[in-house]
Amino acid sequence: MNKPIHFAIIGYGGMGSYHVSTIMPQAEQRIQVVGTYDISGERQAFAKQNGLRNYESYEAVLTDPTIEAVLIATPNDCHKELAIQAMKAGKHVVCEKPVAMNTQELDEILQVAKETQQIFMVHQNRRWDPDFLIIRELYKKQTIGELFQIESRVQGANGIPGDWRHVKKHGGGMLLDWGVHLLDQLLWLVDSPIKSVDIDFSYILGDEVDDGFISYLIFENGVRALVEVGTTNYTKLPRWYVKGTNGTAKIEDWDLSGEMVSASQKQNVAAPAPIQAGVGLTKTMAPPSEEATIRLPFPEPKTEYPSFYQNFYEVVREGAEPVVKNDEVRKVMQLIDGMMRK
Incomplete structure (x- = not known):
């Protein structure tokens, strides 16, 4: 197996901590969480209690050469800026949903992903x-x-x-x-x-x-x-x-x-x-x-595709196809934009 992908969690609230405790372990050691950055001292202390390193700033995360990817689990209006900063710093990005506030913001994110050749995937876990x-x-x-x-x-x-x-x-x-x-x-x-x-x-x-x-x-x-x-x-x-x-x-x-x-x-x-x-x-x-x-009985609920973080690992290390594709995410965002205009 290739080396694991080292992650930092940006926003260690309910979803950020849930990724660490429940979702990321499904990748079977292919994903390793190194540390966290959160503007809340209380959440930083909680992360430290769970054995994670505290970063003093987002810049400290982005300048750490051992961090290969970040998970953005912050309020929605922060997603675009944090994702763009990370990719420009050479980090891959997993972003919680909704990916951004609107399609225009998403397009800005995807343009930077294209320019930097970094992987950007949205956690549509449902x-x-x-x-x-x-x-x-x-x-x-x-x-x-x-x-x-x-x-x-x-x-x-x-x-x-x-x-x-x-x-x-x-x-x-x-x-x-x-x-x-x-x-x-x-x-x-x-x-x-x-x-x-x-x-x-x-x-x-x-x-x-x-x-x-x-x-x-x-x-x-x-x-x-x-x-x-x-x-x-x-x-x-x-x-x-x-x-x-x-x-x-x-x-x-x-x-x-x-x-x-x-x-x-x-x-x-x-x-x-x-x-x-x-x-x-x-x-x-x-x-x-x-x-x-x-x-009739319900069919057994099963997938023919890997778990999210296993897929993310395969996309980064092996060039696999993402289960959650950015053009699919964009269609959903366009639909939501249209609904909000009604």
Whole structure:
């Protein structure tokens, strides 16, 4: 094995420390974290307690010849400047999502990456979520027929988290926080241009940034998608609800609870019997007869691609293809820019 890539973490908050403790170890010693830089003395002390070196400044990180790459896990409005500085100093960069405040900032970053020939990758980690992998498998294998309606939601009742995520100038709001994940999953799943987009933002909590949204996208291949993020939901709708030409699947939450029901394809099955519906009868909304449907297990959530940092190592050391490509990240950023203008 080639030598490991030595990293410094820029921003040792919740995500920065999570990379160190949980995500980076998946690369099996190919990634080694040397130290951290954070403007918070408390977080620096926490990093030191975890055995990491404290850098006194960002410049100290960039002038350390033993550091080959940095992870940027700061508020969103700092990403562009920090990434450009790092690449000009000869460092590769992993950047937390959203990559930047808008597409223009991303283009400036990518121009420097091109000029310096440094690797720049965005940590779109939700491409590895087991619930998404199940939906991806259903879409690719057409287990319940061609998926023509996709509903993707994350909902909670705790409001906007943290402090800077409430502030517009720092890139706060749920479209940039969770929306960037769900839209990245959707655009990576459906390989078709977008025909139309509508979005309705929520400002019910009184912040200057959105505390949620509901968006509706129609793709040129006919797929329709509803993407929703909510922070005022005391009961939740399913994480995923998808309809195929032969069946329906529902994933309730990240614990992968849910069900998948498909047409049995049996011939001459009994017609559904009318049921009492309120003060009337209905046959249309009655459940299908027992022999008309079958319940299927979800496919095993698995990837055919490596973990993020294993892939990053292979990109840097072996010239491999990134799982998260910058042109894909740019498409998501363009979509978000368009949503914000509505």
